[in-house]
Amino acid sequence: MILNRQQTIDKINEFTSKRDPFLFVIDFDATSGVVLSPEEAAEANILFNIRGKSNYKKRVLKPLPFTFDPLPVSPSVYKKAFNRVLDHLNRGDTYLINLTFQTEIKTNLNLKNLFHRSEAPFRLLFDDQFVVFSPESFVEIKGNKIYSFPMKGTIDASIPKARHKILDDKKELYEHTTIVDLIRNDLSMVSSGVEVKRFRYIDLIRTNRNNLLQVSSEICGTLESGFRKNLGEVIFKLLPAGSVTGAPKEKTVRIIRESENYRRGFYTGIFGYWDGYSLQSGVMIRFIENENGKLFFKSGGGITAKSDAGFEYNELIQKIYVPVL
Numbered sequence: 535m536i537l538n539r540q541q542t543i544d545k546i547n548e549f550t551s552k553r554d555p556f557l558f559v560i561d562f563d564a565t566s567g568v569v570l571s572p573e574e575a576a577e578a579n580i581l582f583n584i585r586g587k588s589n590y591k592k593r594v595l596k597p598l599p600f601t602f603d604p605l606p607v608s609p610s611v612y613k614k615a616f617n618r619v620l621d622h623l624n625r626g627d628t629y630l631i632n633l634t635f636q637t638e639i640k641t642n643l644n645l646k647n648l649f650h651r652s653e654a655p656f657r658l659l660f661d662d663q664f665v666v667f668s669p670e671s672f673v674e675i676k677g678n679k680i681y682s683f684p685m686k687g688t689i690d691a692s693i694p695k696a697r698h699k700i701l702d703d704k705k706e707l708y709e710h711t712t713i714v715d716l717i718r719n720d721l722s723m724v725s726s727g728v729e730v731k732r733f734r735y736i737d738l739i740r741t742n743r744n745n746l747l748q749v750s751s752e753i754c755g756t757l758e759s760g761f762r763k764n765l766g767e768v769i770f771k772l773l774p775a776g777s778v779t780g781a782p783k784e785k786t787v788r789i790i791r792e793s794e795n796y797r798r799g800f801y802t803g804i805f806g807y808w809d810g811y812s813l814q815s816g817v818m819i820r821f822i823e824n825e826n827g828k829l830f831f832k833s834g835g836g837i838t839a840k841s842d843a844g845f846e847y848n849e850l851i852q853k854i855y856v857p858v859l
Contacts, residue, residue: 550766553811580660582807584805607637613847616841630837631789631790634833648856648858656805669739672815683750685777686750687749723772742855800821833853
């Protein structure tokens with residue numbers, strides 16, 4: 535079922551050339567993936583709901599008590615990795631880097647229950663291995679238009695004047711602008727006439743712990759008329775996703791691998807659904823993985839030379855949630 539990079543590209547091209555619907559899941563390193571029809575995915579216990587398009591029947595769920603206790607790494611462990619990437623930032627090796635950690639969680643729900651009870655635009659259950667309930671789009675294709683909606687900037691919605699604070703913060707503005715510029719350059723590799731349609735708009739995200747405000751932008755370009763024959767190549771040219779790596783991308787990815795204390799695997803990869811005519815896809819954040827019977831939530835945030843370790847550590851913890859209402 536797991537394909538290598540070239541096999542994944544070829545399989546995507548095969549489906550799109552026939553205009554047949556399919557689900558694809560690609561890991562962070564863009565070295566392996568899964569490409570299946572909706573029916574094949576369901577048989578493999580891979581369920582998805584991508585902006586309302588799914589391969590399963592919705593259930594009437596009975597209310598259940600929900601316990602969710604994270605056991606994050608200590609501030610000192612986080613700061614050690616933070617200082618390592620800060621050295622790279624101060625040397626100019628990178629301008630923005632997404633630093634992530636895995637956090638063991640204790641909950642009374644299994645991955646399947648979490649999938650069915652969560653609410654998010656991009657949801658995925660990958661057998662008993664991991665579950666995703668992501669708020670972040672990767673790319674969207676309608677006709678010959680390709681869109682990206684990079685999400686960078688998070689704040690607790692209950693903080694007084696939270697909207698103004700996140701939009702007026704100079705560090706957050708720099709971080710978001712850097713990612714928008716990176717994504718604009720990425721889209722320029724596969725499309726023409728790339729432009730920023732909306733810059734720094736706010737989305738409200740409801741969670742089991744609190745409500746969050748997330749800052750996003752909208753970028754659009756025009757694909758060549760025959761893009762369906764090589765959609766696999768188009769997707770892989772854009773990987774890994776800029777919002778979960780940093781800039782410059784290639785060098786920053788090397789620093790991520792040196793600095794994080796685990797391999798990301800499918801976390802911060804992408805998944806999406808082609809319905810025969812259009813594409814919707816999401817970045818695999820808000821991610822829980824089953825590792826030998828223990829559940830780990832993976833989260834992080836963008837670091838710049840002006841970042842504060844304590845603030846970034848708190849943001850990492852703030853993102854450990856399930857959108858179960």
